[in-house]
Amino acid sequence: MKKISIIITVFTLMFLTPVQEILAKQNIQPYQTYTYAKMKEDLVELDDHYGDLVEVYSIGKTPYNRELYLVKLGFGKANAFYNGSHHAREWITTTLNLKMIDTYASAYNTDSSLGGYNVKDLLHKTTIWFVPMVNPDGVTLQQVGLDAFPSSVHDNLIQMNEGSTNFKRWKANAQGIDLNRQYPVGWENVRNAHPDPNWRNYKGTKPFQAEEAKVMRDITHIINPDLSLAYHTAGRVLYWNFGVDPADLERDRAIAKKYETLAGYQMVHTNSGAGYTDWINGVFDKPGITPELGYYVGETEVKPDQFSEIWRRNKHAGLAMASEASNVSSSNTKTKDREESLFVDGSVKGALLPNSTETLYKQAQNAQEKLGLSIEQTVKLYSWYQKCGNSCSVKDTSLKDIFHDLQYFTSIKSKQGIKTDHAWTVTFATDVHKNSINQDNIYILNDQNQKVASQDLVINGNRVEIKPPEGNYESGKSYTIYVKGVQALDGKVMKKPVQMQFTTQ
Incomplete structure (x- = not known):
């Protein structure tokens, strides 16, 4: 026993x-x-x-x-x-x-x-x-008092507290704004609003x-x-x-x-x-x-x-x-993270980086919609915006905490003075699989990061010819060719995506 x-x-x-x-x-x-x-x-x-x-x-x-x-x-x-x-x-x-x-x-x-x-x-x-x-x-x-704040603002805090150094009644933020009177529904007619920054009720x-x-x-x-x-x-x-x-x-x-x-x-x-x-x-x-x-x-x-x-x-x-x-909930919100590789071309860069013309949440929502992000990835992107401020860069290594696989294009020397009806030829080291040649893998963006209208791609062994768009390229404009994910006949995928900018006459 x-x-x-x-x-x-x-x-x-x-x-x-x-x-x-x-x-x-x-x-x-x-x-x-x-x-x-x-x-x-x-x-x-x-x-x-x-x-x-x-x-x-x-x-x-x-x-x-x-x-x-x-x-x-x-x-x-x-x-x-x-x-x-x-x-x-x-x-x-x-x-x-x-x-x-x-x-x-x-x-x-x-x-x-x-x-x-x-x-x-x-x-x-x-x-x-x-x-x-x-x-x-x-x-x-409210808990600690003035000692938790720079001495330069003590007088202002005391003034907002109506002359008292006891902050136990304090409700507002440290600028004397009542945060629960900061939302727009009913803001115009909110009751008992204090006229100036104060420990309570200033909207x-x-x-x-x-x-x-x-x-x-x-x-x-x-x-x-x-x-x-x-x-x-x-x-x-x-x-x-x-x-x-x-x-x-x-x-x-x-x-x-x-x-x-x-x-x-x-x-x-x-x-x-x-x-x-x-x-x-x-x-x-x-x-x-x-x-x-x-x-x-x-x-x-x-x-x-x-x-x-x-x-x-x-x-x-x-x-x-x-x-x-x-x-x-009637939501069809995407809950799983985008897991496929994200190739950082001009369009993706434009979607990722914040700009001064939109609020950060709108920028994050734009990226969510354009790139197919989950809510969690969108939250992470917003958090990244807040941290990097005016110095956000798509080369920031912390972006890899948001996306499973970021792929950056290797730049080839740019070309100038290109005729508006020019046809480009992309040459690979070996013959390419025709099923991997499409306008998702070989494409051209204009200077607004918009895809150039449908272009014919002609495959000949290890070469792919990119025909000019109908009506040709615009004169005096910059464009960028992107090539990614092309497969050889044996199934091997090109190791590095490449890009090349060109400017028309």
């Missing part, structure tokens, strides 16, 4: 160890002042521990150089988007975001159910995206004035969420209806009712506007709900000792809303 007992014990330990390792990483400590620095530390650990299930992206910076982070959880086609800490003193919403990420990821890895939801199944239907802390400058000011001079709000605008457009939650703290109520299209009213009421039932928060009508979920309701025509997590404690933060009750009310509601996002 003793020997049998030992065998059983060893077997049990071998069986349980992977689960114990997973559960041991549930290390979000909610019963403390949850700082920006602690959030960064926890995000690194969650990203490392959960592999591809949890991905963390830097999507921008605040005016005081604190990074804004986006977290991806899951692999689903539908998209739910949760955020916290629009308001500085409401940082316990960040704690909730991190606790959700950790708990849901752990349940996925252990194939566990929470609140009747099989988390693994759910996260294969819906991807949940999080911006846990929209306002890290404001949060830091700014225009929507999306604040850098943090611009990033929220951009990433929301890229994700295009099927359902959004913007967590706030005071009142134990749900705001859900402002800007909702009458055609969507019953749908959104039923979803908010489900949250009300699970969390015990009362649904109330919103009468103001300019908030994040007001914008979601009014522009995206998708459900947007603002849960106020704790009871009202006055002009200060909700204390961490309330977190147990907040977690009890919201633990399953977050999964329920992810399930509702799947029900709402």
Whole structure:
């Protein structure tokens, strides 16, 4: 019996160890002042521990150089988007975001159910995206005070705080803009707006004035969420209806009712506007709900000792809303990364690089459409834009973190003074397979990176003649010939794609 007992014990330990390792990483400590620095530390650990299930992206910076982070959880086609800490003193919403990420990821890895939801199944239907802390400058000011900011701005911060050096009531960002009054739906007529930068209620001079709000605008457009939650703290109520299209009213009421039932928060009508979920309701025509997590404690933060009750009310509601996002979704969004080789010709370069004439999210969306990118690749591209700024280059090695295989063309010496009816001959080292000769593999772009109208390609052994387009080339213009992916008769593919620019007479 003793020997049998030992065998059983060893077997049990071998069986349980992977689960114990997973559960041991549930290390979000909610019963403390949850700082920006602690959030960064926890995000690194969650990203490392959960592999591809949890991905963390830097999507921008605040005016005081604190990074804004986006977290991806899951692999689903539908998209739910949760955020916290629009308001500085409401940082316990960040704690909730991190606790959700950790708990849901752990349940996925252990194939566990929470609140009747099989988390693994759910996260294969819906991807949940999080911006846990929209306002890290404001949060830091509220928690730490003036010492966290340059002395040169102390007087201005005190002025915006109406002469006080106690910042515990602070809601705005560090420029005195209320980030939850920065969205365009209802912005013109927002109630109780402060006329100047202030610790609360200043809506700014225009929507999306604040850098943090611009990033929220951009990433929301890229994700295009099927359902959004913007967590706030005071009142134990749900705001859900402002800007909702009458055609969507019953749908959104039923979803908010489900949250009300699970969390015990009362649904109330919103009468103001300019908030994040007001914008979601009014522009995206998708459900947007603002849960106020704790009871009202006055002009200060909700204390961490309330977190147990907040977690009890919201633990399953977050999964329920992810399930509702799947029900709402009618998306045909591409969820798998583009895996085929990306050849960086002039057209691809134009699609990849940001320019000053478009907002970054529109540039990212253009690349997504033109290059067939997944949402995740588009998020990565937007993150790259934010990091490289005005020095973005297609030769940046970090682009290889976005695309599986980048192929660059080798340049051949350019030609000038070419006749407009010139026919080009491309000569290969060996005879080429005719099935590999087409206008995707041998083509010409004009100086606007547009493909020249259909041209005949004539194959003769190891040579391919490129006939001029109908009506010939334009005079005094530059063009580029691109050759890639051509196969020899034995099936071998040319090793390096090549390009050559020419200019007509």
